[in-house]
Amino acid sequence: MSEYRIQGATGEWEVVIGLEVHAQITTNAKLFSGAATAFGAEPNTQVSLVDAAMPGMLPVPNRECIRQAVRTGMAINAQINKWSRFDRKNYFYADLPQGYQISQLYHPIVGEGAIDIQLDDKNPDSVKTIGIERIHVEQDAGKLMHDQHPTMSYVDLNRSGVALMEIVSRPDMRSPAEAGAYLSKLRTILRFVGSCDGNMDQGSMRADVNVSVRKPGDEFGTRTETKNVNSVRFVMAVVEQEAKRQVALIEDGGTVVQETRLYDPDRNETRSMRSKEDAHDYRYFPDPDLLPLELDDAFLEECRASLPELPDAKRTRYEIALGLSAYNAGVLTADVETARWFEALLAETAAKAKKPEAEVAKQAANWLISELFGALNKLGKGLDNSPVSPAAGAELLALIADGTISGSIAKQVLEKMLETGDGAAAIVEREGLKQTSDTGAIEAAIDGILAANADKVEQYKGGKEALFGFFVGQTMKAMQGKANPGVVNELLKKKLS
Amino acid sequence: MTQLTDLGIAAIRDGVAKGDFTATEVATAFNAAVAAAQPALNAFIVTTPEKALEAAAKVDADRAAGKALGTMAGVPIGMKDLFATHGTQTTAASKILEGFKPQYESTVSQKLWDAGAGMLGKLNLDQFAMGSSNETSAFGNVISPWRRPNDTAPLAPGGSSGGSSSAVAARIAPAATGTDTGGSIRQPAAFTGISGIKPTYGRCSRWGVVAFASSLDQAGPMARDVTDCAIMLEAMAGFDPKDSTSLNLSVPEWTAGLNADMKGKKVGIPREYRLDGMDADVAKSWDDGIAWLKDAGAEIVEISLPHTKYALPTYYIIAPAEASSNLARYDGVRYGLRDLPDGAGLQDMYAATRAAGFGPEVKRRIMIGTYVLSAGFYDAYYTQAQKVRTLIARDFTEAFQQVDVILVPTAPSSAFALGEKSADPLEMYLNDVFSVPASLAGLPAMSVPAGLDRNGLPLGLQVIGKAFDEQGVLNASLALEQRAQFSARPAKWW
Amino acid sequence: MSVDTATVAKIASLARIKVTEADLTAMVPELNGILAWVEQLGEVDVTGVEPMTAVIPNTQRLRDDVVNADPLTGGDIRDAVLANAPAPEHGFFGVPKVIE
Incomplete structure (x- = not known):
């Protein structure tokens, strides 16, 4: 230093x-x-x-x-x-x-x-x-x-x-x-x-x-x-x-x-x-x-018995017991409201996933820090007056975890949640944002993209493997983001081999 | 027929209860006596005949309705103008509080009203209770009803509760409240031939009493005799959660416990109080007191209170130090006098207000207190004084392992004439020499009349007791009272 | 320790009591007389003696954290608080303008 x-x-x-x-x-x-x-x-x-x-x-x-x-x-x-x-x-x-x-x-x-x-x-x-x-x-x-x-x-x-x-x-x-x-x-x-x-x-x-x-x-x-x-x-x-x-x-x-x-x-x-x-x-x-x-x-x-877990202890626990990065642990314990919010989110998320908190902690922490903070910030709000509750956040995380929606769709869903105060599942249902694993539809989309980009297919087959990401992106775009990325990967690999 | 104004607390209360006379008759008689004496004695700063009548009317109505009456029912009293009284001017005898009408009632005065007492008025006193002759009041001297034979020179009623002592001695009030910081109940009681007790520090709430020196101030009753004092102290005392220094103890039934039999009791006579050049009459009255307590069955024990001579200087550091801080609130911002010279800023306003509002003795003590607390002097003066205070209290603790009460004179002389000592502050301070030690130790102490000196003026004897043992003090005082047979009263010249 | 006119003037200023030159001149010997007298305390051996903290053994009570539990020591009494003010102004105490 x-x-x-x-x-x-x-x-x-x-x-x-x-x-x-x-x-x-x-x-x-x-x-x-x-x-x-x-x-x-x-x-x-x-x-x-x-x-x-x-x-x-x-x-x-x-x-x-x-x-x-x-x-x-x-x-x-x-x-x-x-x-x-x-x-x-x-x-x-x-x-x-x-x-x-x-x-x-x-x-x-x-x-x-x-x-x-x-x-x-x-x-x-x-x-x-x-x-x-x-x-x-x-x-x-x-x-x-x-x-x-x-x-x-x-x-x-x-x-x-x-x-x-x-x-x-x-x-x-x-x-x-x-x-x-x-x-x-x-x-x-x-x-x-x-x-x-x-x-x-x-x-x-x-x-x-x-x-x-x-x-x-x-x-x-x-x-x-x-x-x-x-x-x-x-x-x-x-x-x-x-x-x-x-x-x-x-x-x-x-x-x-x-x-x-x-x-x-x-x-x-x-x-x-x-x-x-x-x-x-x-x-x-x-x-x-x-x-x-x-x-x-x-x-x-x-006095002693009524003391809560203090920031330094909490931060260490987040790192060691929950496996969070030092940075994330620091951010989450910088303020008592943030820590309280995070712990509520974590508890709800773990309960929904029927998993120990340690297994969902990273996902919850990343979402809170990279998604929710940014979205609230745009609205000029903080956690204390967030329209989204920890339970609502956990509902959204559960939809990502079980493959109902993708991460990018989740961003849209969060925006709608903040806008309307509705629950994640209801928004996904209403807006038809559910991720699809329908191989027929995905295959059809892939076929169209490969046909339209024959030159790139040639280059890929010629060894330019970095183009794989391009095909994934195009497919996702064609599917309006609703395709299951795993299925897209798998099908693309098969078609390009 | 006896005049109603000759009666004390017990006699009035019992007479009202029995229906011998009404409370209204009593209040009317005392109101008239107050009005007649006020121009000559100046015992009151304000009189409140309507308050006395109002309280009396309530007592009479309650009696008529068969309701239970309080222990002070029908007794009109004088209230030292150091106790805040709701809506009635409260000044501490200072210009700085002239016109101040508290929006609250002191705990002690409230307890007295709750017990059925009424208020004749607010009694004059030494300004902020600082004085031993009642010559420091901004509202004029109080004159003692006593005079030397063939001499019309006005005498001091003692201080600071000089209005209280003068009024009770003159029979214009059957009883009055007093406060005692270094002897302000006992010395005026002694000067005027009445009784007064300062209870253990913390017995009476200080809430609503204008503060002089917080660690010393205690309220107490001043009345004709020991029994009346016991009755009134019972009404005044008691735990008050609003005062951190209030004792969380129930109030003993002191009146019921009165017993003048001193058999089995040991009375301490501290040799340090026998000063060189002690007034012969004071020495004789002390000897009388010793003989009376012996006669009552007590064993007399010579004791030593080795730090006695340091009590006065200790007091004159601690009390001014506390006062200098307690009186800082009188600044012309929120109540009381404001002196705002043209173009004056805030700090100028403070200095002008306090210069105009405080009398010379108050200023003197604030100056001393400010000095002894100031940077560089605090340890040499204040800390040293608090250590000596510990030693003084320890002297008493050790003495009380051997004896039950201590008997000493109340004051070194009988009443002096107004102006006789006011030129030299130190000489005035020396008047508290016998009363201050018990104050520093927080102990209960009572003065009762012992007789008259060669000038025909009253002398008092002081009984000092163990902490919390007001009963022991009252009992020994009662034994003295019964033997002293003090019946002298000032001839009515006003 | 004895005080001089300058010291007395300083004490008076600390105590916010305006004094004239004549007051000062009169106060110096008076205060010196009193101070010289109280200084006899210096001769007392106080080795190992604690300064007195509570004259009668007693411990500090603490009150519950309740607003206006006792109306005598509670708020919401603005009229009573301002009743004796020399210069009440729109619910405030007025004082000569303070320049900070």
Whole structure:
């Protein structure tokens, strides 16, 4: 694997990246209040007296938030801290009603763990382990709107108090691609675990990107933190732009300032946030409204037992037990919905064929990846809103497997299925697409083609055997694709011999 | 005939239940007493005679209908203005909350209304409960009904529950709620010759009580005597799932369990409380208390609480630290005062609002708290204080292996005059020297009147008990009460 | 550790309390007096002592993940939330314009 280097005037530079990912924990209610968390509600409707920090209001933690943080920690093989505690991070801002954020600085619920990323799907040697320093649970802030009034900003506290996990990586990434792969992989894991829906466009996952540059082998340079980057693509762009900016700055004789920056996707550049005075003295101390959080073994056991098969394990199983290619296994486990869809398709297909899953897995995987994905893509759809269900897909695969239709007819049938929502068998029946093994009809077609192409027959017999494919194609065409390819082959060979 | 306003909780409740008088008559009498005393004592920030009458009418109707009556039925009380009351202004005696009408009711006040109590009004206090003399209120000083002989100088009713103590002592409320962070129930009770108990931390829900220092704040009753305190504490206490620090325990029947017989009980006398230069009258009243408990059958045991002298400085790190954070929510965005100078940005608005809204003592404590939590100082101050706090609590734990309760004075002196100590914050803080240790350890502690000093002013004795043992505290206090025979009351000058 | 005017000004700024020069001058000796007094804690030997976390032994309870289970701590109460707002605006809290 070639190393990512920035070519500067003074030589090559290496970029060092760490990510702090804020992931909204999937729950019905907020971390410390019973208000709802649903996206897109009317302003300030999902706000309790607690979230608005009315005088005398007190926090009581939501068990599900704790549970999901623990499950996430387990999914990255992290240390789970049976004793943790909430701290207050004190600062003033209009989106922070309490004047402090309840977070976990000193004793986070999850300690060190790791995530493996693979930079090249087809190359198992491209795996790299990214260290996770910690995961802690904290409150989200509210939202300010600046464009509704000439002299005022508007505060909406619907998000205030929603539970977040902050997942802090080690500065282990060295290229935009690694940062992108890490974020994608993390998102995949969270979605498998079910602890975060990973909807970056709705803000349920966003990353603070820490970037520094150094000459290879040198000490870490001063880092900047680009806040709230909300897509994998943008994270990669931030790394690239910020690294270039820092190199140019240093080579121009400047120094990188440790600061908070914002990414402007329209201009594809980062810019310094107006530095907030006192921003660095958060006066963290244990929240005296809350007691230490002590987790018992039964709770941890339930968390562990309820974990699903995780992407890495699934991928290995697909390769070893199902015999899928590394590439296909990777594609199918890149997203929890894809894996779920595939496994449903596989189960239905195996049941219809009365065969073990391993025997039909390749066919199912290939069809899903090469046929269905492409067809859905054309329609601008995904598996989540696919008009074709796994059962319907299996019905189609069964028709191919038992010779009722050919692979090329199957493409047409799939198109009709997507268009009409009808079942494969019904479409084949209605459209008369059933493959024929009627030797009489096929023979007649072959005879016609051989007669019309006497010159090519001569050439074939003269040794140009590659022409065999031409005759097959012509025959299939004459049969409108419905001829059984095996029968066509057999008859052609006989006639041409 | 005895005036209705001379009656306490038990007498009112029983009289109403028996039909000796109606709850409405009681409420009317206290409303009138409140109105008459308000200009002189300033015990209330707002009065709510209609609320008192409304609750009384319901009790009278329930009685007429033969329904069961609550344990506080027909008793109109004063509510410290730190408890959020639905639709009634709640200020914590600060300008920053002037006009704030909560859309919710604190758990403790709700429990009292559910028990049949009514509200005479919201009682004045030290601003955000920060003070020992009720001189930090934004709504004026509360004046104690007590005066020195031949002296009209206004005296402090104690603090922070100074409105509560003044009102109960002046017989314009039979009882009142208080809150105690470092002595704010016990010290004002001692200054005004009434009783007050701070229960074990977590007994009374803090939900809906304006926070001062979360790890210390506890609500409790202030009333004429130990029995009334027991009745009212039973009504106030109880598990609240909305407060993470609430104790998930059922409320004992403290009133039924009252027993002044101290036979077989050991009473600890900590030598560290006998300070050099201790006020002679305070020392004498402590000795009286020791003799009374001995008379009640208790064995007196000298004990040691070695870290006592560090309690006050520990308190004055932890309480301001928590307060500096708890009071950050008063920012002019969602409720309360907003001071928005021309052209001011958000952060300017915060600074202007908080400068205009908080009084000097509140600002002082926020400043101290901010400083001790700030980068570079956190461990030296806050962490160290929390470690010393562990040692202070451990001192008590060890002492309670030997004794059942501890007897100490409530305060180092009787009531001082307004203005006498307000110039020097440190001197004021020293007033909490005997009350703060139990607060830091979260223990139940009660002050009962012990007698009058050379100036004819009340002195209090404090009983500190084991965690959860309010009963032991109430019983020892009852033994003291029976022997102290405290019957003095302030002459009505207002 | 004693504080000077600059430090007190910084603390006031951190605490978002606007202070005048006169306030600062008055606060410096006051705060120094209090700080000097609390610093006697430094003499306590706390070797092996854990900072207090819960004053009365108690463990953190966790609530069920149910929306509006208790109306007192639930949402859908916008009117109540905005009832005391100094500048309510179309269901929002209005604040002076923030430039980010």
